Amino acid sequence: MEKKIKLLLVEDDQSLGFLMTDFLASKGFDVTLCKDGLAGWKTFNSQTFQFAVLDLMLPGMDGFSLAKKIREKQAEVPIIFVTARSMKEDKIKGFNLGIDDYITKPFDEDELYCRIQAILNRIDSKSATISQKTQIGRYTYEYHNQSLGIDNDSRRLTVKENEVISLLIQNAGQIVKREVILKKIWGTNDYFSGRSLDVYISKLRKYLQNDPSIHIENISKVGFQFKINE
Numbered sequence: 001m002e003k004k005i006k007l008l009l010v011e012d013d014q015s016l017g018f019l020m021t022d023f024l025a026s027k028g029f030d031v032t033l034c035k036d037g038l039a040g041w042k043t044f045n046s047q048t049f050q051f052a053v054l055d056l057m058l059p060g061m062d063g064f065s066l067a068k069k070i071r072e073k074q075a076e077v078p079i080i081f082v083t084a085r086s087m088k089e090d091k092i093k094g095f096n097l098g099i100d101d102y103i104t105k106p107f108d109e110d111e112l113y114c115r116i117q118a119i120l121n122r123i124d125s126k127s128a129t130i131s132q133k134t135q136i137g138r139y140t141y142e143y144h145n146q147s148l149g150i151d152n153d154s155r156r157l158t159v160k161e162n163e164v165i166s167l168l169i170q171n172a173g174q175i176v177k178r179e180v181i182l183k184k185i186w187g188t189n190d191y192f193s194g195r196s197l198d199v200y201i202s203k204l205r206k207y208l209q210n211d212p213s214i215h216i217e218n219i220s221k222v223g224f225q226f227k228i229n230e
Contacts, residue, residue, distance in 0.1 A: 004030040005120065007051040010040035010066065011082070012058050020053070020082075023109045024116075037061025041069055049077060051116065056083035056090065067097050075156045076146045078119045082112065088192075095196035098158045102192070118187050122163060136169060137211040137228050150210050160185060161207075164200050168216065168226035177223040 007029045011017035014035065021031045032047065034040040038060035044052070052070055056063035067079050081094050084105040091102050101115050134141045140149045146162040148155050157165065163185045168176060178197065179189045186193040201216060201224060208214045213229045 004028060005050045006030045006032070006048060007053065007116075008032055008034070008040060008044055008047075008049045010034045010037060010052070010054045010058060010063070012036055012055060020109070020112070024113070027113050029116075037063065037066045040066055044070055045073070049074075051120075052077055052079045053082055053112075053116075054079060056081055056085050056094075064093060064097065067094070067099055071098050071158065075158045076162070078116075078159045080112075080115060080119075082107065091192050092195055095192065096199050098160065100159055115187075119159065122185065134169060136172075137208075137214045139208065139211060139214070141165065141169065148207055155207060160196075160200055161203060164197070165204055168204075168224065172226045172228065175219050175223050175225045179223075181223065 005028075007024060009017065009020055009024070009031055011020060011033065012035050017033050017035065021033045024031045029051075032043055032049075034043050037058040040054070040058070041061060052067075054063040054066055058066070063081055063083065067081070070077060070079060075098075079099045080101045080103060081099055082103045082105065083090070086104045094102050100119050103112060103115065134143070138150050141147070142149075143162065143166050146157040146159070148157055148165070164181065167181060167184065178194065182189040182193050182197060186196065201218075205216050208216070215227045215229070217225045217227060219225060
C-alpha cells in the first residue's frame with residue numbers, strides 16, 4: 001500500500017487483539033486496537049479512520065451499537081464484524097445496519113485480510129467509472145464523495161449504498177441481475193448477501209422518493225432495473 005489505511009480494531013480478547021494487530025500491521029495497515037466498545041467509540045471520534053473491524057460481544061458497548069454510531073457519524077467507513085456469534089439473526093441485524101462483511105470465529109487471518117482488501121479494491125476500482133457529478137432526475141449524485149443530493153439536502157452514502165446505486169445508474173434502463181450485483185459488490189451470492197442487497201435497495205428507494213420519476217423496479221427472481229421517466 002502506498003499510503004497506510006488507518007484501521008480501527010475493537011476486540012476484547014487481548015491475545016487475539018494483539019495477534020490481529022500484528023498481522024494487519026504486517027500487511028501495511030495502521031492499526032489502532034481498543035479493548036471495549038466505549039473506548040472504540042471514543043477513539044473513533046478523536047481520530048480519522050478508513051476502516052473498522054469490530055467484535056460483537058464487547059464490554060461497555062456492543063458491536064451493534066458501536067457500528068450504528070460509526071455509521072451515523074461517518075457513513076462511508078467500511079465495517080467488518082468478526083465474532084464468535086454465528087446466528088442468522090445476528091448476521092441479518094448487522095447487514096441491516098449497513099456493515100460490509102461478517103466473519104465468524106475462528107477464522108484464518110489471511111481470509112480477513114482478503115475480505116478487507118476486496119472491499120478496498122471494489123472502492124478503488126470504481127473511482128473512474130462515473131463522472132464527479134451525475135444528474136439523475138432532480139437528484140445530483142457524486143460517486144467520489146459518496147453523496148446524493150436534492151435541492152439543498154445532501155446525504156452521505158455508505159460504501160455499499162454507493163456501490164449499488166453506481167452500478168444501477170451505469171446500467172440505467174437495463175436489467176441488472178441479482179447474481180451480478182452480489183458477485184460484483186458482495187463477492188458472493190448466498191442467502192445473507194441476498195437479504196443485505198434487498199435492504200440496500202429499500203434504503204435507496206427511500207432516499208430517492210422525493211422524485212417520483214425515479215424508480216428501482218424489482219424484476220421478480222431476476223434483478224433490478226433503474227428507470228427515470230421523462
